[in-house]
Amino acid sequence: MVKKILLILIISGFTVAYGQTIKTDVVVIGGGASGVAAGIQAARSNTKTLIVEAGPWLGGSLTAGANCIVDANRNLPSGIWGEFRKHVRQFYKNVPGFDTIANAPLRFEPYTGAAILKKITDTVKHLTVKINTPFTAIKKNGDTWELTITENGKPVTVKARVVIDATETGDVAAKAGAKFDVGFDSKKTTGEAIAPGDxxxxxxxxxxxxxxxDYGAGTNHTIAKPEGYNAADYACLKDKDIKKMLADGKLPNDKYMVKWGECANSFPVTMHNLEPENRDAFYKQAKLHTLGLVYFIETELGFKNLGLDPKEFDTADGLPYIPYIREARRTVGLIRMAMDDITAPYDNPSKLYYRTSIGVGDASPGQHYAADSGAPKTNYPPMPGYSIPMGAVVIKDIDNLLVTExxxxxxxxVNASSFYPSVQMTLGQGVGxxxxxxxxxxxxxxxxxVRKIQIELLDYKGYLMPFVDVNQTHRYFRAVQQIGATGMLRGVQIANGKTASVYFLPDSAVKTSEIKPVMLDLYTRSFLWFNKAKPGEVFTVGNLLSFISEMTLADPETLKKNLQSFWKTKYKFTTDFNTERPITRLEFAVLANIYINPFGRMVDITGRFVN
Structure with missing residues (x-):
């Protein structure tokens, strides 16, 4: 009898010990915009994946941080970001006043956004999500990462081959020993013309x-006066058009997002404040400042009908779970993306990072500093759409630890744009x-x-290039993305105010001067062909057929006959087949992609072609 009891205890002990260790392929620490997208994609790519989120919601700053009016990447509905946006629009499609214009800024209630993300993750095979589960430690054991998380008050070990740090402040990378940069870089360090001297x-x-x-006219939802409240802290708002500011933050169902600068609810911060040991005390100050703003709006500005909705967040004060963090510490990665990689991506032959793209962005950079902070004013040019390179998410000298946010x-x-939640959701899919x-x-x-990873990303409707005029619904979206990622046909930046959208211009003629350098780099016999064919300023349909024949050794007459037959039937081109006319960029992209496959040539982490 004693032996049986002992055996049961031993077996039970082993069961408990086993239950305290989770084995997975990929673990994502942080369930924010990037983390949830990374986890979804890693799982959809058939790897066992775990998302660990310290808070009660998925979505990070989009939901738990209440940054729920999203205007960036609205013309770049890449993959999971586009999927999330579609679900939000579908949810609100019958709500009066909801903007259904295709590229309108996305507006949603935080709780709804979080619920949509949960619904998506619940349907993904190979994916497990743990909320209210803090991360505490990380170490490497051979080729396996071992992390400690706290679940129901007890430590649990997670073993994984790959770790993604999707925390708001790089906490996992910091504990793993990564090196960081903080704050403004100097011009001499980055080479950026608009960077400060020091x-x-x-x-x-x-x-x-x-x-x-808005609870309606005549109601009074004034909160209790917050601790340390001083009306003078918000005095500059008395000269503002508050009704317009509220209207700019209008959400469905008579709600408003209040994210105001100057003397409102922006709050100065240092990296020291954001360290885990200092965070709670600092957050308490920041929350009191926002509660003071709410009280000021209700009392000094006379909007007693506006109140914090206790149903939105399950918090004692009615505020979001986390703050909206724009900047923290930046890891030293395999490469560092700078402004020139955005404004002039094709101009540096040793750094063709766009070719390694795993995501796209177009957020206009913000500058949020107190007037007395000493921060220099940055004169950004119109911010074009851009590609985010693979090497920027890989930490230098630390294997299989990837970073986001x-x-x-x-x-x-660059961080002033790349941190934006919709950009991060797009990036997160690439990291996954x-x-x-x-x-x-x-x-x-x-x-x-690089190319194998990009092919998988394209399979799941991710963007590599920020072209706004050939989207996923286009028959040849993939061909255009792949040709764009070689640099053979370049995107064209067209400024519009503070932004500059990038266009592929599918109906424009192909210029020989644009495609020749890449052709010479990719195909060993192309030098002989250019010397013999001597194409003019504009490349023709006949030029491309001749080039394809030379590179593939295809019989020119057979090739011509086949293409003429397929031109409108198989390829669905709307133009007539005529070897003498200029070939359009779309036609070139489609045919080059099929017959000479420049995207099939491998590239290294800097974007240079390799044998």
């Missing part, structure tokens, strides 16, 4: 956003694809095959 350890202010509900390896100037590649092929981030 580095400055200043980071952008945080904002503890408030969601206010503010820990991305970019300069301070990298993680799945490393886990599936049992390899490391030292041995990434």
């Amino acid at each position: 580095a400055l350890p200043l980071i952008q202010e945080i904002t503890w956003i408030a969601i206010l509900k 503010k820990a991305l390896s970019v300069t301070h100037l 694809t990298i993680a799945a590649y490393c886990a599936f092929f049992k390899t490391t981030t030292k041995h990434l095959e």
Whole structure:
């Protein structure tokens, strides 16, 4: 009898011990915009994936932080970001006043956004999500990462081949020993013309956003006066058009997102404030400042009908779970993305990072600093759409630890755009694809095959290039994306105010001077062909047929006959087949992609072609 009891206890002990260790392929720490997208994609790419989120919601700053009016990437509905946006629009399609214009800024209630993300993750095979589960430690054991998380008050070990740090402040990378940059980089360090002469350890202010509900005229929903309240802190608002400011933050169902600068709810921050040991005390100050703003709006400005909705967030004060953090520490990655990689991506032959793209963005950079902070004013040019390179998410000298959010390896100037939630959701999908590649092929981030990873991302409707005029509904979206990622046909930036959209211009003629350098780089016999064919300023249909014949050794007459037959039937081109006329960029992209496959040529982490 004693032996039986002992045996039961031993077996029970082993069961408990086993239950305290989770084995997975990929673990994502942080369920924010990038983390949830990374987890979804890694799982969809058939790797066992775990998302660990310290808070009660998925979505990070989009939902738990209440930054729920999203205007960036609205013309770039890449993959999971486009999927999320579609679900939000579908949910609100019958709500009076909801803007249904295709590229309108996305507006939603935080709770609804979080619920949509949960619904998406619930349907993904191979994906497990743990909320209210803090991360505490990380170490490497051979080729396996071992992390400690706290579940129901007890430590649990997670073992994984690949880790994604999707925390708001790079906490996982910091514990793993990564190196960081903080604040303004100097011009001499980054080569950015608009960077300051000297580095400055200043980071952008945080904002503890408030969601206010209009309870109707004549009602009074004034909150209790917050601790330390001083009306003078918000005095500059008396000269503002508050009704317009509220209207700018209008949400469905009579709610308003209050994310105001100057003397409102932006709050100065240092990296020291954001360290885990200092965070809670600092957050308390920031929340009191926002509660003071709410009280000021209700009392001094006379909007007693506006109040914090206790149903929106399950918090004692009615504020969001987390602040909106714009900047923290940036890891030192395999490459560092700078402003020139955005404004002039094709101009540096040693850094053709766009060719390694795993995501796209177009957010206009913000500058959120107190007037007395000493932060220099940055004169950004119109911000064009851009590609985010693979090397910016891979930490230098640390294998199989990938970063997103503010820990991305970019300069301070680039972070002012790349941190934006919709950009991060797009990026997160690319990071999840990298993680799945490393886990599936049992390899490391030292041995990434750029094109294989990009092909997987394209399979799941991700964008590599920020072209706004050939979207996923286009028959040849993929061909255009792949040709664009070679640089053979370049995107064209067209400014519109503070932004500059990037166009592919599918109906424009192909210029020989644009495609020739890449052709010479890719195909060994192309030098002989150019010397013999001597194409004119504009490339013709006949020029491309001749080039294809030379590179593939196809019989020219047979090739011509086949293309003439397929021109409108198989390829659905709307133009007439005529070898003498200029070939359009779309026609070139489609035919080059099929017959000479320049995207099939491997590239290294800097974007240079390799044999």
